Amino acid sequence: MIGRLKSIFPKRGSALIAALVAVSLSxxxxxxxxxxxxxxxxxxxxxxxxxxxxxxxxxxxxxxxxEKPLLVKHQLFRGNEYWFWAAxxxxxxxxxxxxxxxxxxxxxxxxxxxxxKAGVRVLPKKTGSYFIRVFAAxxxxxxxxxxxxxxxx
Amino acid sequence: xKGRGAAALLVATxxxxxxxxxxxxxxxxxxxxxxxxxxxxxxxVIPIPAxxxxxxxxxxxPDWSGGIxxxxxxxxxxxxxxxxxxxxxxxxxxxxxxxxxxxxDIRQIGMRSLTLxxxxxxxxxxxxxxxxxxxxxxxxxxxxVRAELDKTQQTVRQAMSQQRDQELSELVSLGGWLRGTxxxxxxxxxxxxxxxxxxxxxxxxVRYFRERLTKMDxxxxxxxxxxxxxxxxxxxxxxxxxxxTLDAATIESLKEITQEILQQxxxxxxxx
Numbered sequence: 092m093i094g095r096l097k098s099i100f101p102k103r104g105s106a107l108i109a110a111l112v113a114v115s116l117s118x119x120x121x122x123x124x125x126x127x128x129x130x131x132x133x134x135x136x137x138x139x140x141x142x143x144x145x146x147x148x149x150x151x152x153x154x155x156x157x158e159k160p161l162l163v164k165h166q167l168f169r170g171n172e173y174w175f176w177a178a179x180x181x182x183x184x185x186x187x188x189x190x191x192x193x194x195x196x197x198x199x200x201x202x203x204x205x206x207x208k209a210g211v212r213v214l215p216k217k218t219g220s221y222f223i224r225v226f227a228a229x230x231x232x233x234x235x236x237x238x239x240x241x242x243x244x
Numbered sequence: 245x246k247g248r249g250a251a252a253l254l255v256a257t258x259x260x261x262x263x264x265x266x267x268x269x270x271x272x273x274x275x276x277x278x279x280x281x282x283x284x285x286x287x288x289v290i291p292i293p294a295x296x297x298x299x300x301x302x303x304x305x306p307d308w309s310g311g312i313x314x315x316x317x318x319x320x321x322x323x324x325x326x327x328x329x330x331x332x333x334x335x336x337x338x339x340x341x342x343x344x345x346x347x348x349d350i351r352q353i354g355m356r357s358l359t360l361x362x363x364x365x366x367x368x369x370x371x372x373x374x375x376x377x378x379x380x381x382x383x384x385x386x387x388x389v390r391a392e393l394d395k396t397q398q399t400v401r402q403a404m405s406q407q408r409d410q411e412l413s414e415l416v417s418l419g420g421w422l423r424g425t426x427x428x429x430x431x432x433x434x435x436x437x438x439x440x441x442x443x444x445x446x447x448x449x450v451r452y453f454r455e456r457l458t459k460m461d462x463x464x465x466x467x468x469x470x471x472x473x474x475x476x477x478x479x480x481x482x483x484x485x486x487x488x489t490l491d492a493a494t495i496e497s498l499k500e501i502t503q504e505i506l507q508q509x510x511x512x513x514x515x516x
């Protein structure tokens with residue numbers, strides 16, 4: 092298993108591998124992999140905390156086929172500003188995240204996509220359900236783990 | 245010249261927009277929600293009360309301390325589903341106390357959450373959070389208290405999921421949502437504006453909770469209190485279904501319904 096971890100996380104240290112082994116022993120292999128996407132999405136979110144964004148503990152994660160978009164429905168409140176951050180544990184993959192209103196129109200105001208991480212900012216014009224689209228693509232990996240977190244202020 | 249000027253202005257306006265979009269070439273301008281070509285993620289994340297309370301603070305000056313209710317949660321002989329919903333309510337109570345910046349209320353809520361967690365077999369998971377809550381409240385570090393409350397709920401839900409108690413975990417979320425919604429209706433009704441009322445426009449969440457209750461193990465839901473919760477959610481769903489703009493009368497109705505629901509399992513032994 093450690094060999095597989097090393098091939099999956101080539102740029103990461105033995106401490107991370109040890110931590111993942113510990114997590115996998117207590118929670119199961121699948122959880123360990125899924126949590127890496129969340130950890131990296133949180134890493135993308137971290138710089139925004141100093142700007143007053145409160146990062147939610149609850150989040151979304153899973154495994155997806157490369158180039159197969161994912162759609163997450165989520166309730167947002169007018170008056171708050173939100174950032175959504177998505178990531179996979181493969182820094183050489185391309186990740187994008189977009190946000191759409193209930194008519195399917197993009198409402199993202201600002202976004203980035205770099206090194207297997209992406210983010211989008213939104214100021215909802217009305218309170219209601221919105222749709223977050225996560226897209227991950229890789230030439231090397233047919234399957235990718237993913238994590239999505241959000242923050243508000 | 246006018247045409248060139250307009251073109252230059254258009255380019256100048258477009259450049260920051262393009263820069264803001266960065267290399268995000270795969271994000272489409274629109275998507276067809278009725279025929280999405282990928283995977284629809286079924287997992288639902290319930291917003292925490294603090295998220296909604298933050299907006300109410302921006303549009304008014306609500307009396308948060310008047311919203312806190314100290315409820316007797318010492319009867320631990322109740323059904324586990326009821327205890328789980330009560331735990332969710334207690335976390336929401338904590339969020340109200342944070343808005344009120346009341347360290348004594350946080351202390352009491354922290355201690356009560358430990359007792360409830362013990363009854364649910366989750367004392368070990370909750371203990372460090374409860375202690376951190378109380379410590380941070382003593383230091384008036386409200387940002388940390390708010391984060392710790394979110395962590396507490398998340399830890400409990402994760403612990404329940406690991407114990408294959410996913411349904412109990414959902415009842416924690418439902419309890420938190422009900423208590424948060426109830427205090428919102430109270431504060432919005434006190435000083436109604438349509439901007440504030442819009443915060444309660446959450447029909448999809450109501451439908452989600454209703455659906456989850458119908459799919460839960462009947463040994464958990466065939467309890468009088470939870471049946472009343474399901475019935476109350478049905479009434480809320482009916483109110484929100486056709487209401488694009490929530491008026492004062494609707495907020496009053498939501499307040500009454502959530503009050504009635506909470507009286508089934510949370511407010512019943514109020515120590516007000």
